[in-house]
Amino acid sequence: VTDWLLNSAAMSNVLSSVRDVSERIFLEDVPSARLYLSQVISALREQLQLHFTYRPYTRVNPTRDVVIEPYFLKIFKQRWYVTGLNIRDKIIKTYALDRMEDVAIGSEKFTIAPDFDAENFVKDSFGIVFTQADPHDVLIRANTRRAKYMRALPLHHSQREEIHDSFSDFHYRLRLTPDFVQEILSLGPDVKVISPPELKAMVTEALRSALDQYGLK
Template sequence: MPRDLFSRYVWIIDTLRHYGALTRKEINDLWARSPLSDGNPIPRRTFYTYLRQIEELFKITIQCNQSTFEYSISTTDDHQQSVVSWMLNSASIGNMLNDTAAVADRIFLEDVPSARHFLPQVVDALKQQRQLKISYRAFDRSSTKTGIVLEPYFIKIFRQRWYVTGLNVKEKRLKTYALDRITEAAVTPNQFVMPDNFSPQQYTANSFGIIFDEGEVARVALRVAPRRAKYFRSVPLHHSQSEIIHDNYSIFYYNIKTTPDFVQEILSYGPDVIVLQPPSLRARIAGILAHTQALYAATQSGPAVPPDIDPARH
């Protein structure tokens, strides 16, 4: 698909998301001011073709109100809407950055190595419901495991890394693989059917990060410093988040599995976040902090890092 054509689809969706409902004349007036436009309105037949392509590509239906002749985006379920929003935001940012070559040396983006090589194959396998054959080298393994047959159920991005979760056919259990640890991937001709009783949304609902099958759901209470609480309100850690505001702090509550990913998230906030409950999680965090403090104390009187191995000097 020509890049310019894709950009036009994104422009139409973005415009309707922003304004809510517009007539064709209003759309064309806005189109005339778009950098994608040559100043001419979108022909009627072309406009309807765009709407069909948008529905096919993005699963977004743009409907026309026969009373007002206004076009608007019909509603979708929450998860689908979040995926579509992410796709469109990414595409919109891409369109914007294409026009910023003059300041490219002043725009810094995070690298996403896992999207570089095998994401297209994984997405293709998802769409066609075909088994993947992969080779995988985990961080805790010295060798690459080959011939893994995976039935991919869903993909997720976390901490700028893509992951695929699905049924490991040989082991007959669900497993999650980081795409940047895959060394080979091929879509096989073998089709599979995802179980009717499996829902990716339900499977991931009680987890933070990409560890889904560890631990039980617990009622977690976190005492959060005021400045950090503002961030928590803006970007909730989990959909179950609720808050009680006090004078000098807030308490945030969650119904969530206390997985290693969640533990690391809590630790990343340092003294701004204190676990109040459950006792097991509080003890776990305290134990990690005590062990870390002991390591620092043990090396406090030791020699400084020799200059020849200090990476900051190179």
């Protein structure tokens, strides 16, 4: 958090002095930080329950009267997410702040289970899909051009590189989740999954589904 704040402050200082060329500077938007981030942080700090209505993209009708005990926040691909214990379902769930409505901080305090460690909870996940599945040893092969990008901006903190003459092998230790599959697909033909076979199957199935959209086999 300290590093992130320092980077943000440094960027703010730079941008505040370039108003005369602001029409030629294009920034990425983080819309989910505008409405409810301060409320969620307050509930997180005070360990108070969070009440809201949720509109997931996977359903037409919103889920009303959602109550969670917020455990931690994470920003991923320009969106803020809060993860916590859903009181009604008694399981830990993740919610995107830009899909939350009518957010209110409750008056009932909670205590996080002593055996819960937020850093350990997220360390084997790529993005914001958190499962209890076992992490896998992943090997992805990238051509030399793509390897430079992956070297400069690692996909995951567990990334380890083996450099060869015409390619690089990137090793990871993480869970196989849909958002990680989407990340691999976004790299196109520059990369190839070498192992494990479960991940190769997930990527292959996603590619087949994409080809089916165009009537190709």
